[in-house]
Amino acid sequence: MSQHKLVVIILSLSLMSWPFMATAKSFTHLSDALSFYTDLENSDQWKKIPKGPSIRVNDTHPSIPLLRQKLQLLGDLEPALDTPEHPELFDQVLAQALTNFQSRHGAEADGILGPHTRRLLNTSPAFRIKQLQINASRQQSFGTPAAQHYIRVNIPEFKLRLYDQEQVTLEMKTVVGRKKRQTPVFDTTIRTLVINPSWNVPKSIAFKDILPKWEQDDNFLDSHNLQIRSGWGPNSNVIPAENVVPSSMYQGANYLRFFEPPSKQNTLGQFKFLSQSRYAIYLHDTPAKHLFNRTRRDYSSGCVRLERAQDLASALLSLANRPEKTRLKQLAKTDKTRNINFAEPVPLYVVYWTAWLDKEGTLHFRDDIYKRDLNDLAKLKSEENQLSAIDQHIEQQN
Numbered sequence: 001m002s003q004h005k006l007v008v009i010i011l012s013l014s015l016m017s018w019p020f021m022a023t024a025k026s027f028t029h030l031s032d033a034l035s036f037y038t039d040l041e042n043s044d045q046w047k048k049i050p051k052g053p054s055i056r057v058n059d060t061h062p063s064i065p066l067l068r069q070k071l072q073l074l075g076d077l078e079p080a081l082d083t084p085e086h087p088e089l090f091d092q093v094l095a096q097a098l099t100n101f102q103s104r105h106g107a108e109a110d111g112i113l114g115p116h117t118r119r120l121l122n123t124s125p126a127f128r129i130k131q132l133q134i135n136a137s138r139q140q141s142f143g144t145p146a147a148q149h150y151i152r153v154n155i156p157e158f159k160l161r162l163y164d165q166e167q168v169t170l171e172m173k174t175v176v177g178r179k180k181r182q183t184p185v186f187d188t189t190i191r192t193l194v195i196n197p198s199w200n201v202p203k204s205i206a207f208k209d210i211l212p213k214w215e216q217d218d219n220f221l222d223s224h225n226l227q228i229r230s231g232w233g234p235n236s237n238v239i240p241a242e243n244v245v246p247s248s249m250y251q252g253a254n255y256l257r258f259f260e261p262p263s264k265q266n267t268l269g270q271f272k273f274l275s276q277s278r279y280a281i282y283l284h285d286t287p288a289k290h291l292f293n294r295t296r297r298d299y300s301s302g303c304v305r306l307e308r309a310q311d312l313a314s315a316l317l318s319l320a321n322r323p324e325k326t327r328l329k330q331l332a333k334t335d336k337t338r339n340i341n342f343a344e345p346v347p348l349y350v351v352y353w354t355a356w357l358d359k360e361g362t363l364h365f366r367d368d369i370y371k372r373d374l375n376d377l378a379k380l381k382s383e384e385n386q387l388s389a390i391d392q393h394i395e396q397q398n
Contacts, residue, residue: 041125150347156366175305189345201258285309
């Protein structure tokens, strides 16, 4: 018997004898997943896949038996009773299992064992335990919304879901704030749908993104459909750019500001969903649709861009029984701004979950894009220690 075949048999037998056979698709609560990873941490089952070349279907490599064991242990691949005829062959079944793993972890689901997927596969149980602990706390605090329908955006997942009676009725990709302009965690209500919005450029974005480029390129404002305006509402005036010194922008009480009129190429797209968030963060459409083809999508200045904003607008109009639903496409074809208020505001929850279970009980992980998990966990532990100290003091007093 060859040495490689012996290794495969040993790995298969150790997996079959593994006493905690919960898999990534068999959890009921995050606490069950936490128990699984705790048991895994205390066992000798976890082995790292060594560095190596990218491996694709029909490739052969000595790391394949270990890859197969990991995917079986995590529930992405059904355990095999028979030893594979070619244990080092990366076959189609293994590639599909790896694709499942990649999907659960928010990676590009290409079925290729590359550097990023290796990193995810080698993430230690100890790290996952911490991730599960903080996310269990976050989700316990979130609870179950009382509203019949609501919107939830999960920042690290780059996803929005619309719920109606706890059932997902609409799901789409999002673009969220980049690391230096992070989308905050908050909850609010959506009160108004704006069709064909204009954009009053905030001072922070003007100074970071527009003024430096305008100073370098006199045609920058024209090429980006930006105007300079004074005053507000119907009494506002367009000021020719050649009459304005860049350093005078956003100065004083009646300051000059950048303004982008409604159009299909407007930075906010054709739909904006207004809320009363204290962060001035809202959901909106975008003309930059190509960004939704990327796996990681943290590119905005903090607001949440939507892949299918018109679909969300249509869904909210339907829930509100608004007659504009049947004319939405026609209304969007014009450049006229129209505000539609909802009699019953729609709750919006923007959360930061890097681990969760879907409705089938499948465990999902995402990268901690803003590096919040460990800090939040430290705060949680500190609060728990303080409460424990208070309880001990009360017991001593009694």
